[in-house]
Amino acid sequence: MTFARTYRLAIAAGLGLLTVAAGAFAVYSVRQVLVQVLIALFVAVSLDPAVRLLIRHGVRRSIAVGIIGVLVLAVLAGFVWSLVPPLVGQAGDLLANIPHYQQELQERSRTYREIADRYGLTERLTELAKTLPAKVGGGALGVVTGIFSALVNVLLVTVLTIYFMADLPRIRRGLVRLVPRSSRPRAAQAVNVVVDKVGGYMIGNLIISLFAGVSSFVCLIALGVPFALPLAVWVALTDLIPMIGATVGAAGCCVVALVTGDVTSTVVVVLFFVAYQQLENYLIAPRVLRNTVDLSSVAVLLAALTGGAILGVVGALMAIPIVAAIKVLMTPMVEALNEPPARQPPAEPPVPIPAPRDEDSSKLEA
Known part of the structure; x- marks a missing residue:
C-alpha cells in the first residue's frame, strides 16, 4: 500500500470519527x-385508543x-383548579405542624424518644421548621423561574402531543416505509403492537391510580386522619410508579396517621393499604390491564429500573409497555426456534428396471 x-484512508477515518463525535x-x-x-x-x-374509538x-x-x-x-384544568389551593394549604399546614407532631410523638413513644435523642432529630426538625420560610422566601425568584419553565415545558409537550396525535397514522406509515419492502408487513405489525400496548397500558395505569387515590381519600376521611386530600393525591401519583409506588404512597399515609393520630387509626390505615394492595394486584389490575401487559415480575422490575435510570419516572412508565410489545413480537420467533424440525416424507423406493427378455436382447444384438 x-x-x-x-x-x-487515515483522512477518511478521521473525518468519520469527527462526524460521529x-x-x-x-x-x-x-x-x-x-x-x-x-x-x-x-x-x-x-x-390514540380513545381517538380510534371516536373514529x-x-x-x-x-x-x-x-x-x-x-x-x-x-x-387537567379542573383537577388543578379544585385540588391545588386546598392541597397547597393543607401541605403548608402539615409542614408547619411538623415540630408539634414530632414533640407529641416523642412524648408518647419511648422508642422514638431514644432514637431522637441519639441522632438529634428534634433539633434538626426544629431548625428545619424555622429556616424553611426564609429559604422559600429567599428563593422566590428561583421558584417563579422554575414554575415558568415548567409551564413552558408543559405547553411545548401539549402542542407536540396534539401534532403527533393528528399525524400518527402518517408517522406509522413513514416508519414502515423505512424498512425493505419484503419486511414491511412484519414492521407494520410491530408498530401496531407497540401502539396498542403503550396506549392500553397507560390508560389502564391511570384508571388504577384513580382507584387508589379515591379509595385512600375515603379511608382517610372516614378515620379522621388530617391532610387526607394531599395524602390521597400522593397515593395516586406514587401508584403510577411500577412495583414500589404503592408501597411508597402507603408508607407516607401511615407515617402521617401515626404522627397526627393514635395507634388504632394507624393500624387500621396499615390494614387498609395491605388489603387494597391485594385487591389491586389480583382483581383491579388484571381486569383493567387485560390483554395489555403480560410480563413476569422480574421483567417488570428490570424494565422499570432501566427506564427509570434513563428518564426517571417517565422512563419507568414507558419501559414496561415497550418491553411487553417486544415480547409479543419476539414470541413467534422464539416459538419457531423451539419447534421440532419438520419430518421429511420417506423417500420412495427406486423403481426396479426389468431385465430384457431374450427376444429383446436378440433384437438389440441384431
Whole structure:
C-alpha cells in the first residue's frame, strides 16, 4: 500500500470519527428537547385508543383529536383548579405542624424518644421548621423561574402531543416505509403492537391510580386522619410508579396517621393499604390491564429500573409497555426456534428396471 493511499484512508477515518463525535455532541446538546419530544410521542400514543374509538363511531380524525385534547385539558384544568389551593394549604399546614407532631410523638413513644435523642432529630426538625420560610422566601425568584419553565415545558409537550396525535397514522406509515419492502408487513405489525400496548397500558395505569387515590381519600376521611386530600393525591401519583409506588404512597399515609393520630387509626390505615394492595394486584389490575401487559415480575422490575435510570419516572412508565410489545413480537420467533424440525416424507423406493427378455436382447444384438 502506497503512502498516498494510506494517507487518504487515515483522512477518511478521521473525518468519520469527527462526524460521529459531532453527531453525538449535537444529540447531547438537544437532549432536553428530545426528551420532551419522546414524552409527547408517548402521550400521543397513549391517547390514540380513545381517538380510534371516536373514529370507529364515524368521527373524523381531526375532530376526534380536538375532542380528546379538549377533554384532557379540561380534566387537567379542573383537577388543578379544585385540588391545588386546598392541597397547597393543607401541605403548608402539615409542614408547619411538623415540630408539634414530632414533640407529641416523642412524648408518647419511648422508642422514638431514644432514637431522637441519639441522632438529634428534634433539633434538626426544629431548625428545619424555622429556616424553611426564609429559604422559600429567599428563593422566590428561583421558584417563579422554575414554575415558568415548567409551564413552558408543559405547553411545548401539549402542542407536540396534539401534532403527533393528528399525524400518527402518517408517522406509522413513514416508519414502515423505512424498512425493505419484503419486511414491511412484519414492521407494520410491530408498530401496531407497540401502539396498542403503550396506549392500553397507560390508560389502564391511570384508571388504577384513580382507584387508589379515591379509595385512600375515603379511608382517610372516614378515620379522621388530617391532610387526607394531599395524602390521597400522593397515593395516586406514587401508584403510577411500577412495583414500589404503592408501597411508597402507603408508607407516607401511615407515617402521617401515626404522627397526627393514635395507634388504632394507624393500624387500621396499615390494614387498609395491605388489603387494597391485594385487591389491586389480583382483581383491579388484571381486569383493567387485560390483554395489555403480560410480563413476569422480574421483567417488570428490570424494565422499570432501566427506564427509570434513563428518564426517571417517565422512563419507568414507558419501559414496561415497550418491553411487553417486544415480547409479543419476539414470541413467534422464539416459538419457531423451539419447534421440532419438520419430518421429511420417506423417500420412495427406486423403481426396479426389468431385465430384457431374450427376444429383446436378440433384437438389440441384431
